[in-house]
Amino acid sequence: MISVKNLNFSYTRTPFIKNVGFEVKTGEIFGFLGPSGAGKSTLQKILTGLLTGFKGSVLVNGEAIGQHNNSFYENIGVDFEFPSLYEKLTAYENLKFFASLYQKHRDINTLLSKVGLLNDANKKVSDFSKGMKSRLNFIKALLHDPQVLFLDEPTSGLDPSNARVMKDLILNEKAKGKTIILTTHNMYDATELCDRVAFIVDGNIKALDTPRNLIMKRGASKIAYTYSDSGREIKMEVPLNKTSEDETFLRLIRTNCLLSIHSGEPTLNDIFVELTGRQLQ
């Protein structure tokens, strides 16, 4: 569905996006994960045809970006990282206007109610809170039922329950066979939603795999336990796949002498730090 080869791009003279290449299959949620300024939004803008002057080949939904014509956008939905709405029009008027630019569109009120905005439909967007604007911006991208969705940090600035609603809507689109590019710096969202993630740092892809493989490839899961030895609390760790070899651990279990026990998987964040030497947030 999306194919990027030898992509190079810069806003200035110094190279920024360097030799990026990846493929996204139909029906996949593909994540761009990386720290601020890594080039996630830049990549997304290239994929949606908003930046000219890149080198390399970019194919989206069978069309080469740069040679695409306007009907290409009938099947592309973009949720920008900032609201892109007429501030003085109401939520409903905004959606109605944008819907009218496409050949087909979904029912506006259904979409509004899905993100809990039906009661605010006739409020001006300038009176919306930040989270309300993000939700409206998000359904604006779904309005024409596009085959490919580009979502730039859709859940940022949302409270947990609204973020949940939005993530369910994203999964719902995937279930309908839509291809989704999801940009985020939230590793939990990436782990939960993405089939595959690309770690992006300084305009490069540093790693690309399923969240599970990325986590598994690195440090195995561990068990951490504590017990008391002549009044002193002792902390121990054992890899999950070596527990049967840990005599102390087995003895403690048999004698009910464990003080505490936790298993810990590395998170995508740990892996990110390990692979790139950079923090996500």
Next chain:
Amino acid sequence: MKVKSLFLGDVRFQFKYGFYFIYLFFSILYIGLLFALPRMWREKAAVIMIFTDPSAMGLYFMGSMVLFEKSERVLNSIAVSPVKPWEYVISKLFSIGLISSVVSLAIGIPAGIVINPFFFIFGVFLCSCLFSAVGLMIACKITTLNQFILATIPAEILINVPALIWLFWYKKSWLLVHPGVCIMTLCSGEGAPLPALLVLFFWAVLFTVLACGTVKKMLRSVGGVKL
């Protein structure tokens, strides 16, 4: 019909952002002024008012529309929609052209200068489109209102000065190649209207085509790269 959707969108935009209110305010002010003036000055004054106001307003309204769309990032959304550059341009020009024509009639009829309504309305409409197209081209290239106002000064001088010279002193027919002179001819009912209309049509189409090119470039580079 995308042009129709865009046109309706632009009309709603102009209404909500208070453009119609400004038109109404100026129309009432101008009509009031016209009747305060001595009868012999009334016709010339009305021609100047129509030339500088309803038609030329396009220049400024276009600027503010595009600047609003830029600052609210709506242009990004339009750039990733199936809207074609010419559809964007035509709907904007027509929406402003329509209201300009209505306001010009409101000023022209009481002043008694609408001798031939066909030439009058088409003249104002084309003139408005020409100004709007110029305004659109400038607005595509700049980012702040101050830059816009500075950039419109040369455009204003180029369009206005020859027209005023023609109206007051120098009525030579070769000046008819100038679009401002054409609109003066059409509004005042002096001179031959048909050649004036054709010349004006030529200018309006030329600048509309140029504006389409500018808009195309702008939509392809809202991501932040200057072409």
